[in-house]
Amino acid sequence: MTAITHDHLLPIPGSNGGFPGKRLLVVCDFDGTVCSVDMGNVFLERFAEDWEEIDRSYSAGEIGSRAAYRRIAPFFRANRPQMLDFVLRHERLDPFFPDFLSFCRGRKIDLKIVSDGLDFYIEAILRKYGLDVEFYSNRLIFREDDRIDFAFPLANEKCGRCGTCKRSLIDRFRPDYDRIIYVGDGYSDVCPARAVDQVFAKPILYEKCEKNGTPCLRYEDFGDIRRCLENISSSNASASVTKP
Ligand SMILES: [Mg+2]
16 A cells, blocks of 8 residues: 655645635646656657667756757657557556546646647547647657657747746746646656646656755655545545555
């Protein structure tokens, strides 16, 4: 049994399983979060040469994702059918995500995906499961001769580190919501996690949040997050959820 306590969970007043008067948004990372595997890594390992060294530099914080994508692009070889087939065979959607999405919609909680990954596989995976979710990400552009390019329509030119600036997106969403919950797992989630009201984190993000003092909760899948939201919506702010 893995017990997930939420000592840091901010109370969200509510009754009858809802959140009346509160505009609540759940923002989810995609790779390693909505999709249990990091599709971006799997994808680049398969189709891009010399990815490992670039990934090492990225993980060590020596370069940002935008620079990493730009270095990778010339070594990338694949066409659309090959990539689609690969994505659909290797994706691993969090099995609790569709149910979590229905739960949110039933409670009038908005959910958006922000990703520093690529639109091509996010769109393919959501379509496979019939999930209609607003998402924000980098773009994969197909060229001739199995070559590709990356585009970064959501980059922050002042910073320039990430392909998609999740922090800017949080700032854009903020005026429409009273409370924002963030769900993520990795390096690109550290910055947006500092700008939200509640963070659910897997190991890399959790460690970074611990170091920089951002309150957060460990989770394993979207079933855990649903149980937390159910608990606080029934005004049981001190409860814990358990996972078999
Ligand atoms: Mg991730």
